[in-house]
Amino acid sequence: MATIDSIVVATDGSESVSRAVGVALDVAERFDAAVHVLSVVDTGEIDSSPEQLRSELADALERQAHEALAAVDDRADRPVTTAIRKGRPADEIVAYAREEELDAVAVGTRGRHGENRLLVGSVAERVVRTAPVPVLTVRQLDAEE
Secondary structure (H helix, E strand, C coil), X not given: CCCCCEEEEECCXXXXXXXXXXXXXXXXXXXXXXXXXXXXXXXXXXXXXXXXXXXXXHHHHHHHHHHHHHHHHHHCCCCEEEEEEEECHHHHHHHHXXXXXXXXXXXXXXXXXXXXXXXXXXXXXXXXXXXXXCEEEEEXXXXXX
């Protein structure tokens, strides 16, 4: 049986990622694994905004990333390694997992039901397709689930 010595969970601080954080922390506890928490400032979002707003948006996204990391750190029962990267979220998550030689990645999905299938968010889908390690995708449950 494979072991997980380290896991990275990607967070943007949104409610839809909250369950993924919890699952990643549970996996880390079960395997006594090191926890890395990564937040990516999406430069595509900044670049596509009006030029006069880019600096303000970049600052706001950076603040949001710091808050997202702090929230996971507060929630964890063990020390966590935190990092903020800038770029395309999926690419940065995969690059971070490679560079840090991590054993697993956990990401939330913004899944929607449609035609009896689950459509996985584009970031999660790209991470699954390109990551060199297993990826745990975690869907946020609806209130009645």
